[in-house]
């Protein structure tokens with residue numbers, strides 16, 4: 578295992594928005610100088626918040642399947658950086674998890690990305706990541722995901738792999754037929 582970057586240790590101690598969180602801060606992120614693929618998701622869910630392992634739920638299982646990565650590969654920081662839009666569980670609202678705290682990404686992302694020079698592929702998962710990293714370019718996630726040919730090889734937008742999105746996945750079969758094979762090819766190439 579590589580030595581943990583100081584900035585990761587600092588982020589894991591963050592309490593910036595503690596008073597607005599439903600549970601004590603438990604920042605979940607991983608990465609190293611060697612990381613090749615960056616996954617920018619939304620924020621940890623309640624299961625991950627309990628176990629302390631990012632993407633430790635059904636969404637994570639599906640994401641690993643999309644990428645064709647084993648658990649061991651997925652949790653290897655020399656392979657993958659996991660840097661969501663907020664590192665702590667935000668609680669739940671009327672329809673699913675609450676939005677990620679807006680202070681988290683501007684505070685930590687620039688410092689983290691600066692020390693990860695080997696990222697070859699960035700996966701933007703969900704609306705919040707899309708709005709930060711491809712602002713004003715797409716009206717909907719679907720439009721961004723459909724545009725994968727233009728965004729690859731550096732970035733690709735993905736729908737959230739949550740079971741809540743099963744209807745979207747059923748409605749948009751092109752995602753499984755076209756986008757996933759392209760994503761897997763690109764992930765393989767980023768790891769070469």
Ligand code: SF4
Pocket residue numbers: 588591592593594595602603604663664665678680681682684
């Ligand atoms: S969500 Fe981000 S900003 Fe808020 S306490 Fe956790 S690490 Fe800090």
